[in-house]
Amino acid sequence: MKLNVKSVVVLxxxxxxxxxxxxxxxxxxxxxxxxxxxxAASASLTVVMPDAEGFEEIELPADAPxxxxxLYKETSGLxxxxxxxxxxxxxxxxxxITVAIGADGCISGVTLTSYxxxxxxxxxxxxxxxxxxxxxxxxxxxxxxxxxxxxxxEAILDAFDVLINxxxxxxxxxxxxxxxxxxxxxxxxxxxxxxxxxxxEAIDAKGFVAAxxxxxxxxxxxxxxxxxxxxxxxxxxxxxxxxxxxxxNPAEGxxxxxxxxxxILAEANAENNLKQAQKAAGDDAVLTALDSVPAYGCVTGGFxxxxxxxxxxxxxTKPYGYANEIMEMAVVLDADGKIVNYRTVSExxxxxxxxSSHELTDKEAYKNQFVGLDSSTYSxxxxxxxxxxxxxxxVADSINSAFDAYKAVKGAN
Amino acid sequence: xxxxxxxxKGLIKENPVLVLLLGTCPTLATTTSVISAIAMGLAATAVxxxxxxxxxxxxxxxxxxxxxxCYIVVIAGFVSVVQMxxxxxxxxxxxxxxxxxxxxxxxxIILGRAEMFARxxxxxxxxxxxxxxxxxxxxxxxxxATFREVVGAGTFAGxxxxxxxxxxxxxxxxxxxxxxxxxxxxxxxxxxxxxxxxKMGCAGCPSAEACGKxxxxxxxxxxxxxx
Numbered sequence: 001m002k003l004n005v006k007s008v009v010v011l012x013x014x015x016x017x018x019x020x021x022x023x024x025x026x027x028x029x030x031x032x033x034x035x036x037x038x039x040a041a042s043a044s045l046t047v048v049m050p051d052a053e054g055f056e057e058i059e060l061p062a063d064a065p066x067x068x069x070x071l072y073k074e075t076s077g078l079x080x081x082x083x084x085x086x087x088x089x090x091x092x093x094x095x096x097i098t099v100a101i102g103a104d105g106c107i108s109g110v111t112l113t114s115y116x117x118x119x120x121x122x123x124x125x126x127x128x129x130x131x132x133x134x135x136x137x138x139x140x141x142x143x144x145x146x147x148x149x150x151x152x153x154e155a156i157l158d159a160f161d162v163l164i165n166x167x168x169x170x171x172x173x174x175x176x177x178x179x180x181x182x183x184x185x186x187x188x189x190x191x192x193x194x195x196x197x198x199x200x201e202a203i204d205a206k207g208f209v210a211a212x213x214x215x216x217x218x219x220x221x222x223x224x225x226x227x228x229x230x231x232x233x234x235x236x237x238x239x240x241x242x243x244x245x246x247x248x249n250p251a252e253g254x255x256x257x258x259x260x261x262x263x264i265l266a267e268a269n270a271e272n273n274l275k276q277a278q279k280a281a282g283d284d285a286v287l288t289a290l291d292s293v294p295a296y297g298c299v300t301g302g303f304x305x306x307x308x309x310x311x312x313x314x315x316x317t318k319p320y321g322y323a324n325e326i327m328e329m330a331v332v333l334d335a336d337g338k339i340v341n342y343r344t345v346s347e348x349x350x351x352x353x354x355x356s357s358h359e360l361t362d363k364e365a366y367k368n369q370f371v372g373l374d375s376s377t378y379s380x381x382x383x384x385x386x387x388x389x390x391x392x393x394x395v396a397d398s399i400n401s402a403f404d405a406y407k408a409v410k411g412a413n
Numbered sequence: 414x415x416x417x418x419x420x421x422k423g424l425i426k427e428n429p430v431l432v433l434l435l436g437t438c439p440t441l442a443t444t445t446s447v448i449s450a451i452a453m454g455l456a457a458t459a460v461x462x463x464x465x466x467x468x469x470x471x472x473x474x475x476x477x478x479x480x481x482x483c484y485i486v487v488i489a490g491f492v493s494v495v496q497m498x499x500x501x502x503x504x505x506x507x508x509x510x511x512x513x514x515x516x517x518x519x520x521x522i523i524l525g526r527a528e529m530f531a532r533x534x535x536x537x538x539x540x541x542x543x544x545x546x547x548x549x550x551x552x553x554x555x556x557x558a559t560f561r562e563v564v565g566a567g568t569f570a571g572x573x574x575x576x577x578x579x580x581x582x583x584x585x586x587x588x589x590x591x592x593x594x595x596x597x598x599x600x601x602x603x604x605x606x607x608x609x610x611x612k613m614g615c616a617g618c619p620s621a622e623a624c625g626k627x628x629x630x631x632x633x634x635x636x637x638x639x640x
Contacts, residue, residue, distance in 0.1 A: 018490030
């Protein structure tokens with residue numbers, strides 16, 4: 001008993017003395033360590049702003065995007081440096097970016113401090129941002145490394161947002177071409193991929209400012225000059241036209257000229273659309289092509305299907321899936337707008353690895369869960385599959401487009 | 414034992430790395446460069462000297478039952494102090510050594526000397542033992558690192574060596590090369606020290622005398638050799 005007490009006392013005493021020793025050491029070393037860390041952080045900042053005299057950290061506003069980790073102001077007024085961290089959809093870790101934005105609102109230096117994506121967009125890509133203002137005029141994402149380069153671009157824009165909102169730098173002016181490209185997904189949402197970027201190809205302008213064809217065949221987009229300024233008009237597969245101004249607000253446009261200039265894609269692709277719609281609706285269904293569907297999703301064809309006395313609606317859709325591959329689906333809705341059948345023409349999941357590791361091993365069960373849902377009971381949570389986000393987004397886009405088309409048809413009638 | 418003998422035995426005769434084969438993990442890990450090897454060696458020496466002295470001073474106070482926890486607390490305390498000092502005043506070396514600096518706590522050389530020597534000897538002797546063993550550890554690391562860095566990377570302490578910079582054997586700075594260099598240097602030291610062949614087991618252990626257990630006293634050892 002006596003020995004036990006002694007053991008406890010001795011061990012405790014040693015612990016107390018050692019703790020005191022550590023406290024004293026910490027008292028003297030902690031400030032030096034902090035200084036070292038600050039100096040190291042400052043050194044990483046001078047990489048992008050070599051002429052800097054010093055930096056002081058600025059407190060981030062409460063609503064600052066999560067991608068902006070720290071913001072520093074150069075003490076002599078050269079500008080600002082932001083430490084950014086973002087993730088692309090497939091990367092295994094944060095992409096670290098340090099960007100210097102001069103007092104004139106232009107990027108003076110940018111470097112990638114960490115990058116985990118297997119597909120690299122190259123060391124030259126970040127340098128294309130040098131000299132650009134917040135408009136990022138002429139800077140595009142990298143084809144084939146879309147997610148990473150988009151994440152990079154978004155992170156840079158987040159840094160600009162924080163500085164512009166706090167009045168530190170002036171906003172850059174976007175070119176008309178940029179504004180047109182940004183308005184395209186608003187005028188014709190069906191041509192946008194899951195990141196919201198328009199997937200279009202420039203075509204013969206036919207007298208308009210510019211003209212584009214959606215790569216998934218859901219329509220065309222034209223930029224047209226009007227008395228009120230340039231407007232961007234989306235023409236869906238049925239020839240319906242939706243015009244917006246360069247701010248993305250609804251606008252009057254040369255609807256008749258636009259309609260006359262482009263073919264009606266639903267008619268041009270009628271044979272394939274009918275074939276797929278027939279398979280989705282069943283052999284008993286008598287299909288009639290819809291003339292007008294004033295909705296602008298990824299619908300490429302539409303039919304009414306008469307089965308006995310019951311009327312159904314069948315919509316062909318072509319959303320963008322993994323790596324922006326165009327997927328093809330047909331959605332059958334009943335007269336009340338509830339999903340009756342959901343048919344995938346192309347493989348639901350384009351990449352086999354998802355089959356083995358995710359819920360989509362049973363595609364039929366996955367699709368059957370949509371049956372009976374209408375626009376009020378459906379949510380994107382139903383379609384979401386972790387690890388197969390692109391395909392799940394495509395399925396959601398397909399269903400939402402079909403619901404929009406149904407509402408447009410019912411509203412028109 | 415003479416003070417000089419206590420100090421010198423750690424350098425070669427009972428070198429903790431090359432003869433006692435203790436501390437192999439940090440030896441292999443930190444000998445990819447001469448600078449990190451010296452830093453690790455000196456950090457371990459500082460901890461070894463300090464912990465030996467404290468443990469020796471407290472040897473009559475610490476109950477046998479809790480001696481290992483007491484030793485660990487003392488050693489961990491000194492390691493933390495060294496860590497904080499290095500982080501503050503030698504940040505580059507601190508970053509270079511990384512986790513291996515903290516792992517000095519579980520370096521068996523330090524706990525081994527506390528258990529084998531410091532708890533049975535006076536403060537001065539223990540300090541000399543710690544210093545000798547620490548320098549022996551540092552020398553072993555330096556030898557290993559010199560071989561690996563010069564032949565493996567063509568540099569010495571970061572300074573490029575003409576010809577070797579172009580014609581080197583990179584595997585030596587990788588893990589397999591570490592084991593290879595370790596084996597070569599142990600063999601070399603064994604050859605140079607020309608140890609008489611002794612019986613396997615306790616009697617053949619270089620620490621048999623200090624250990625004093627399992628019939629390994631000096632007299633018994635001599636009997637075994639003569640048998």
